[in-house]
Amino acid sequence: MTLTDHERQMVALVAEFVDERVRPRVREFEADDVYPAEFIEEMKKLGFFGLLAPAEYGGVDVSTACFARVTEELARGWMSLAGAIGGHSVITYLIKTFGTAEQREKYLPRMAEGAIRATMALTEPGGGSDLQAMRTQAVPDGDGYSVTGSKTWISNAAHSGLIGLLCITDRDASPRHRGMSMLLVEPGDGLTISKKLPKLGYRGVEACEIVFDDRRVGVDAVLGGTPGQGWAQMMRGLEVGRVQVAARALGVGQAALNDAVRYAQERETFGKPIWRHQSVGNLLADMATKMSAARLLTLDAAERLDSGERADMEAGMAKLFASETAMQVALDAIRIHGGYGYSKEYDVERYFRDAPLMIVGEGTNEIQRNVIASQLIARNRI
Numbered sequence: 001m002t003l004t005d006h007e008r009q010m011v012a013l014v015a016e017f018v019d020e021r022v023r024p025r026v027r028e029f030e031a032d033d034v035y036p037a038e039f040i041e042e043m044k045k046l047g048f049f050g051l052l053a054p055a056e057y058g059g060v061d062v063s064t065a066c067f068a069r070v071t072e073e074l075a076r077g078w079m080s081l082a083g084a085i086g087g088h089s090v091i092t093y094l095i096k097t098f099g100t101a102e103q104r105e106k107y108l109p110r111m112a113e114g115a116i117r118a119t120m121a122l123t124e125p126g127g128g129s130d131l132q133a134m135r136t137q138a139v140p141d142g143d144g145y146s147v148t149g150s151k152t153w154i155s156n157a158a159h160s161g162l163i164g165l166l167c168i169t170d171r172d173a174s175p176r177h178r179g180m181s182m183l184l185v186e187p188g189d190g191l192t193i194s195k196k197l198p199k200l201g202y203r204g205v206e207a208c209e210i211v212f213d214d215r216r217v218g219v220d221a222v223l224g225g226t227p228g229q230g231w232a233q234m235m236r237g238l239e240v241g242r243v244q245v246a247a248r249a250l251g252v253g254q255a256a257l258n259d260a261v262r263y264a265q266e267r268e269t270f271g272k273p274i275w276r277h278q279s280v281g282n283l284l285a286d287m288a289t290k291m292s293a294a295r296l297l298t299l300d301a302a303e304r305l306d307s308g309e310r311a312d313m314e315a316g317m318a319k320l321f322a323s324e325t326a327m328q329v330a331l332d333a334i335r336i337h338g339g340y341g342y343s344k345e346y347d348v349e350r351y352f353r354d355a356p357l358m359i360v361g362e363g364t365n366e367i368q369r370n371v372i373a374s375q376l377i378a379r380n381r382i
């Protein structure tokens, strides 16, 4: 992976922010489950909300590989902060790639500075995996659309000024996905965002239900201006999203590995540091090896995405492997900490609560396997 000097400086800046500002205070924010407004404001100033926005719109405009490294560093401090830029960055990518000139002009400058934060609304109460069965629809009405339906588990929804909404605009289309569009919807009349859904980890950042009840939008809300393109647009966006989730998993896994390596040298039993017991040393060796493999897969997917080629298989592999690795590494870090691993005094219990989100979010790992298998066959058809 080759990052430019500017990109390397960006990653170093994030690492410094994480080590000096985030890690010393994360337990306090996490325990209270409070929205980390202070960190978010600092992240805006540091340009983290503009990572994928073009420079002409005030963005930092880094490669996907750099975006992944920045995400990893943020998640090494606190996964919730990496989550806070996740959906926002996917919608930035979609507007930059598919948006009309007016949409880019209208949203990208303010999104780049974090003045508008965007969220991505796909999942419905009836299901997240079977997206084509979605029910939220935008019915043509006058010179725009009337949107009705509901979405759930939408991250950052309460703090969003823009919702990237995947919905049905043509009920009769066949195949069904040709009747789907991405709408850029701003909060307002006919749109209700529920209170935060309680959850295991990923604290501080809210996940909410959004209800649309005759929410009116103009035809200019359709991403790219032509209805029926939403499914294809979102599938490309999910490639970015899955690299981002893989990178979040890397951050959580790396933090767990770092803590385990430190503790295994400090803690002594039977007259020696525990890492010298072969079982513990082997655990550490396997954790480090899997983390390196996960990082290479993630950077490979990022580079493929930047090359312009279809990257769903690579992003799926990265997300699948990195998230399962993070979960295993978090568990093994608890194992190495013994009873203290189960205590709130150490961070490893948080990694263990945060890791499962990356297994489920942005398409479950079962869905990733389906994507990988179908691409594998498509690329190797006999």
Ligand SMILES: Cc1cc2nc3c(=O)[nH]c(=O)nc-3n(C[C@H](O)[C@H](O)[C@H](O)COP(=O)(O)OP(=O)(O)OC[C@H]3O[C@@H](n4cnc5c(N)ncnc54)[C@H](O)[C@@H]3O)c2cc1C
Binding pocket: 087, 119, 120, 121, 122, 123, 126, 127, 128, 129, 130, 152, 153, 154, 155, 156, 199, 202, 207, 357, 360, 361, 362, 363, 364, 365, 366, 367, 370
């Ligand atoms: C904290 C949090 C934040 C989230 N943020 C967002 C967000 O910002 N935006 C958004 O749109 N969504 C968000 N989600 C939703 C997430 O993407 C979905 O939960 C996920 O896609 C799974 O959908 P589901 O929960 O409806 O599970 P289901 O689709 O009901 O799946 C249930 C189980 O069945 C399995 N399964 C289903 N179909 C298949 C199949 N064909 N083959 C094999 N196995 C299958 C699944 O893998 C899973 O194990 C978030 C979720 C959480 C928990």
